[in-house]
Amino acid sequence: MSLSRTRTGALLATPAILYMLVFFVVPSLILFAYSFWSSASYRIVPDFQFENYLGSLASPVFWKVTFNAIRIGLFTAAITLILSIPVGYYLVYVSRSQTILYLILITWFSSYLVRIYAWRTLLGTSGVLNTVLLQFGVIDHPVSAFLFSPFAVTITLVHIYLPFCILLVVSSLSEIKRDLVDAARDLGTSSIGAFFKVIAPNAANGLVGAFMLTFILVAGDYVTPQMLGGSSGQTTGLLIADQFRKTGNWPLGAAQAFLMFGVSIILYVVITVLGRATGLIVKRRAKTEREI
Amino acid sequence: MTNPKTIIEIRDGKKVFGNFTALTDINLSIRQGEILTLLGPSGCGKTTLMRLIAGFETLTSGTVSIDGSDCAGTPPERRPVNMVFQRYALFPHLDVFENVAFGLKVKGMSKAEVKERVNRMLHIVQLDNFANRYIDEISGGQSQRVALARALVNGPKVLLLDEPLAALDLKIRQHMLAEMKRVHTETGATFVYVTHDQDEAMILSDRVVLMEKGRIVQIDRPEDMYARPKSLFAAKFLGETNLFDATVSAVNGIGTTAVTPAGIPFLGAETADRHVSERITVSIRPESLSFQGGETAAQSAEGTVEDVVFIGSRSFYTVRLDDQSPVRVQVQRNGRLALPSIGDRTRVYWDSANIVMLPHT
Numbered sequence: 148m149s150l151s152r153t154r155t156g157a158l159l160a161t162p163a164i165l166y167m168l169v170f171f172v173v174p175s176l177i178l179f180a181y182s183f184w185s186s187a188s189y190r191i192v193p194d195f196q197f198e199n200y201l202g203s204l205a206s207p208v209f210w211k212v213t214f215n216a217i218r219i220g221l222f223t224a225a226i227t228l229i230l231s232i233p234v235g236y237y238l239v240y241v242s243r244s245q246t247i248l249y250l251i252l253i254t255w256f257s258s259y260l261v262r263i264y265a266w267r268t269l270l271g272t273s274g275v276l277n278t279v280l281l282q283f284g285v286i287d288h289p290v291s292a293f294l295f296s297p298f299a300v301t302i303t304l305v306h307i308y309l310p311f312c313i314l315l316v317v318s319s320l321s322e323i324k325r326d327l328v329d330a331a332r333d334l335g336t337s338s339i340g341a342f343f344k345v346i347a348p349n350a351a352n353g354l355v356g357a358f359m360l361t362f363i364l365v366a367g368d369y370v371t372p373q374m375l376g377g378s379s380g381q382t383t384g385l386l387i388a389d390q391f392r393k394t395g396n397w398p399l400g401a402a403q404a405f406l407m408f409g410v411s412i413i414l415y416v417v418i419t420v421l422g423r424a425t426g427l428i429v430k431r432r433a434k435t436e437r438e439i
Numbered sequence: 440m441t442n443p444k445t446i447i448e449i450r451d452g453k454k455v456f457g458n459f460t461a462l463t464d465i466n467l468s469i470r471q472g473e474i475l476t477l478l479g480p481s482g483c484g485k486t487t488l489m490r491l492i493a494g495f496e497t498l499t500s501g502t503v504s505i506d507g508s509d510c511a512g513t514p515p516e517r518r519p520v521n522m523v524f525q526r527y528a529l530f531p532h533l534d535v536f537e538n539v540a541f542g543l544k545v546k547g548m549s550k551a552e553v554k555e556r557v558n559r560m561l562h563i564v565q566l567d568n569f570a571n572r573y574i575d576e577i578s579g580g581q582s583q584r585v586a587l588a589r590a591l592v593n594g595p596k597v598l599l600l601d602e603p604l605a606a607l608d609l610k611i612r613q614h615m616l617a618e619m620k621r622v623h624t625e626t627g628a629t630f631v632y633v634t635h636d637q638d639e640a641m642i643l644s645d646r647v648v649l650m651e652k653g654r655i656v657q658i659d660r661p662e663d664m665y666a667r668p669k670s671l672f673a674a675k676f677l678g679e680t681n682l683f684d685a686t687v688s689a690v691n692g693i694g695t696t697a698v699t700p701a702g703i704p705f706l707g708a709e710t711a712d713r714h715v716s717e718r719i720t721v722s723i724r725p726e727s728l729s730f731q732g733g734e735t736a737a738q739s740a741e742g743t744v745e746d747v748v749f750i751g752s753r754s755f756y757t758v759r760l761d762d763q764s765p766v767r768v769q770v771q772r773n774g775r776l777a778l779p780s781i782g783d784r785t786r787v788y789w790d791s792a793n794i795v796m797l798p799h800t
Contacts, residue, residue, distance in 0.1 A: 326528035329495055332515045333522045334542035334593065339514075346544075348532040429532040 180381065182401035199402030209214050209386065209403065213410060216382035219297070222364030223304040227312045227365075228358045230305070236315030236342065240325055248317065251310050266303045270294045270375070295377025303371050312361045316407040319353020320346065351428040359415050366411065383407045443470040446596055446629050452501035452559060454487055454653075461487045462653045465501065469597065474623055476631040476640040479650035485633045488650070489599050492631065494518045504598055521590035522599040526606060528584045529574045535561070535585050536570040542593040560592040563625055564618075580611040588620060597629045604639060616642050637677050641665070649673055651785040671797050674722040681728070681766045683721040685721065689712050694791060696726060697721055701762025703740045707794040724756065725769035727793035736788035742766070744779045754778070758787055777798070 159242030185192045203209045269275045272289040280286045331341035390400030422428035445468045452465030462484045467477050477485040491494045494515035543553045564584040604612045640647050641661045649657045657669045668674035685697035695713045698704050705721045740758035756768040779785040
């Protein structure tokens with residue numbers, strides 16, 4: 148039996164597509180329907196209204212936690228990407244070692260929660276940081292501000308998402324042949340110049356993708372902000388989770404989830420447009436403009 | 440020019456990667472304006488040698504100087520040479536014009552001058568109408584010419600070409616060879632050309648540097664290297680040849696006589712450095728053998744025609760000599776001479792001038 152390429156492709160993709168349909172698309176649609184329903188005393192009432200959306204959009208609390216989530220997301224994703232690029236560059240163009248890549252991924256072998264508690268221990272009042280600073284006489288009593296601060300949240304989130312971001316950066320840089328770097332240097336650029344003039348423009352889409360994926364994961368992460376951020380760790384994720392877990396207002400939670408989804412898409416568009424406007428992302432001329 | 444200036448000079452070059460010696464005993468002077476080919480099988484070190492000149496590699500010991508100045512420690516971006524990469528390495532985010540303009544813009548040249556220079560170069564490589572195409576919108580041959588233009592527009596003292604035609608199919612390759620020669624004439628640049636293809640080397644070069652296992656084995660004009668290879672490797676690598684193991688039986692004022700174990704005598708014109716009972720290898724090109732004897736083709740051996748292959752105006756004969764060694768004979772077919780057929784007994788003739796005696800290895 149021989150199958151055409153398209154049919155073979157379809158056949159190979161079917162299990163994953165079915166899985167996503169059943170366990171992601173359908174639940175999402177149900178959630179979407181929920182978001183227009185209302186809730187009364189822990190029960191969901193199937194009617195059709197926009198109050199969940201309008202109420203959230205008008206709520207200062209919603210915007211406060213959303214901005215907090217976006218701020219944490221953008222800040223963490225930016226730091227993570229900036230740290231990932233040199234590592235990715237080293238792995239793709241200098242060492243070509245798989246071992247180092249595996250070493251980077253080893254941190255994933257430890258549990259997410261364990262790492263969060265590890266940071267709590269490190270940053271706590273009797274933690275390593277305070278002890279060292281006390282020993283050196285930099286401070287005379289333990290500083291409690293290390294923990295339960297945006298600083299603690301960022302440092303932990305960067306630590307957690309860095310390997311993931313490195314992986315994305317490595318895969319986007321791998322598309323760009325070493326020859327291009329050599330060619331740029333041959334034509335007079337330094338190796339740093341070659342990175343900005345040749346690698347960055349060609350990898351831009353992949354790097355923006357890495358940034359956005361990291362952003363989405365970080366902005367949606369409500370465990371780390373909650374456990375290390377204290378009152379500064381209130382994010383949309385936590386707000387949404389609370390609607391489901393505590394207040395039992397599923398329709399409101401669903402609406403807020405879709406609002407967050409919309410905000411992420413808007414941010415992606417804004418970043419892409421900004422990138423193109425500043426020339427960081429190379430935009431090709433349209434075909435018609437090309438014929439001069 | 441009788442005594443052209445030396446533009447690149449490599450002295451006692453040696454390059455070691457880990458425990459692998461990529462190049463050793465490299466002594467090479469490249470003359471201004473010539474097309475010099477680095478020829479050799481893959482792994483012979485030719486690309487490493489070129490990358491050393493470009494600055495992508497540094498010598499373990501020895502010196503490279505470009506235009507009189509030692510360039511140890513000079514990074515590629517500050518060397519007055521440019522390179523055409525094997526897979527072109529054109530920038531996919533830029534169009535043809537911007538690719539060619541890249542080097543000039545990096546140097547901070549004015550917009551007007553960049554435009555003028557790039558357009559002139561695009562004209563030379565006949566891509567005037569392709570300036571605004573992206574790299575994935577042009578053919579392999581066109582990419583090749585963009586790569587050539589992108590390097591040459593910078594006015595390099597030496598243009599380095601790393602197997603630039605390897606990725607093209609045969610027909611375009613021949614066209615590009617002619618193109619490359621034309622561009623060389625028009626720009627007057629010095630070309631250093633890396634290839635494993637002996638035909639490209641023969642067609643293009645003023646001089647060929649033949650390399651084997653990290654060493655330069657011979658530097659010569661292509662015709663001299665073909666006619667007078669200095670080693671068995673050179674004889675085999677350039678063109679086709681018939682080889683016979685033989686032992687020198689006499690050396691005198693006229694030449695050297697060597698005899699194969701089966702008793703076929705070869706009288707060669709050379710006398711230098713040979714001594715009686717030395718073991719050598721005799722090389723005769725197929726086109727130097729014929730079925731007609733004469734004053735210039737006085738030596739011969741007898742055998743049986745085993746196979747005939749016709750290639751247009753030429754025919755290749757395989758003749759099994761009586762000592763069982765097969766020889767290849769190439770003859771021009773002009774219809775006047777009677778040629779043997781398969782199975783015929785025949786006599787194969789040659790001239791002492793076409794015998795090359797090589798050290799036995």
